[in-house]
Amino acid sequence: xxxxxxEASRLLSQSMDRKMSVGELARLRLHLTLCDACRNFERQLKxxxxxxMRLFEQ
Amino acid sequence: MASDFRxxxxxxxxxxxxxxSMELRNRDAAEDAVxxxxxxxxxxxxxxxxxxxxxxxxTGILKHKIIDSIRRSSRERPLDGSDVESTVEDIxxxxxxxxxxxxxxxxxxxxxxxxKQFMQALEKCLAALPVRTSxxxxxxxxxxxxxxxxxxxxxITPTHCWVLLYRARMALxxxxxxxxxxx
Numbered sequence: 001x002x003x004x005x006x007e008a009s010r011l012l013s014q015s016m017d018r019k020m021s022v023g024e025l026a027r028l029r030l031h032l033t034l035c036d037a038c039r040n041f042e043r044q045l046k047x048x049x050x051x052x053m054r055l056f057e058q
Numbered sequence: 059m060a061s062d063f064r065x066x067x068x069x070x071x072x073x074x075x076x077x078x079s080m081e082l083r084n085r086d087a088a089e090d091a092v093x094x095x096x097x098x099x100x101x102x103x104x105x106x107x108x109x110x111x112x113x114x115x116x117t118g119i120l121k122h123k124i125i126d127s128i129r130r131s132s133r134e135r136p137l138d139g140s141d142v143e144s145t146v147e148d149i150x151x152x153x154x155x156x157x158x159x160x161x162x163x164x165x166x167x168x169x170x171x172x173x174k175q176f177m178q179a180l181e182k183c184l185a186a187l188p189v190r191t192s193x194x195x196x197x198x199x200x201x202x203x204x205x206x207x208x209x210x211x212x213x214i215t216p217t218h219c220w221v222l223l224y225r226a227r228m229a230l231x232x233x234x235x236x237x238x239x240x241x
Contacts, residue, residue: 004157006149013224017198017205037162044166044231051171051180052199056077058177 003031008038016045063106067099070116077117080181081124081196083189087131091123098123121201125211128193132213149228163231166239176238183233187226194219195226 003011008031011024020028032039074095078088098119099106109115154160170176184192194212197203203211209219 004153005159005162006153006157009159009228010224013227014220016227017220017223037159040163040165041231044163045227047166047170048227048230049199051177052184052196054171055177055180055184056080056200 003027005031005035005038008032008035009041012038012042012045016049063103064100066112067096067116070113071096073113074116074120078120078124080184081193081200082127083185083192084131087127091120091127094123095120125197125201128197129211132190132211136213148225152228152232164239173238176234179234179238180230183230183237186233187229191222191226191229194222195230198223 008028011020011028014020015024015028032042071092074092075088078091079085082088082091095116099116102119106112106115152160167173184196187195190212194208197208197211198205205216205219205223209216212219214222
């Protein structure tokens with residue numbers, strides 16, 4: 001079963017909060033190799049996390 | 059000596075207040091948490107002795123006061139289900155019927171975090187989130203709690219917790235793109 005971007009975005013968010021199953025990781029990886037937008041989204045979630053840490057250090 | 063310590067602590071009040079206000083999103087609750095922190099710090103002066111960074115030490119105490127405050131307010135005013143339903147609609151609107159992004163995310167510049175305006179936009183966007191959503195997000199991203207603890211303190215289910223965090227991230231990136239990228 002292929003992931004849609006919507007499902008991928010939900011799983012990418014959860015991957016910031018919990019351990020993914022092997023199946024989830026495989027489906028995500030497959031989607032990300034084919035989808036620039038979701039790769040950008042994944043990167044943004046990490047930038048957001050770093051930015052929040054920095055905001056409180058100011 | 060004692061009054062020196064009091065002055066040093068007092069000098070950190072504005073920093074601590076900004077910090078608590080971002081976390082709690084309620085000025086009175088933030089002032090209470092800071093006041094409790096300063097009192098606890100005064101009483102614990104001995105345990106600070108020898109540590110190098112007063113701000114870090116005070117922030118450590120403040121984090122506990124913030125969690126206490128969130129816990130109290132969550133018990134008094136539990137979250138209701140309508141909050142989650144509106145979230146699902148918000149997120150649905152970002153995708154077409156086949157589940158593709160309506161506006162596919164573009165890469166943010168690597169140096170975004172060094173941009174003062176990015177950080178200012180982030181602070182504004184955080185303040186625009188619903189209170190509980192923002193509290194859950196900051197407990198996760200800033201205070202580093204795992205979702206099980208966030209659920210417990212906010213008195214919500216794990217699924218609900220993931221939904222709040224997902225919503226927070228989607229709303230923040232939307233808000234940042236509007237308020238910062240497309241300036």
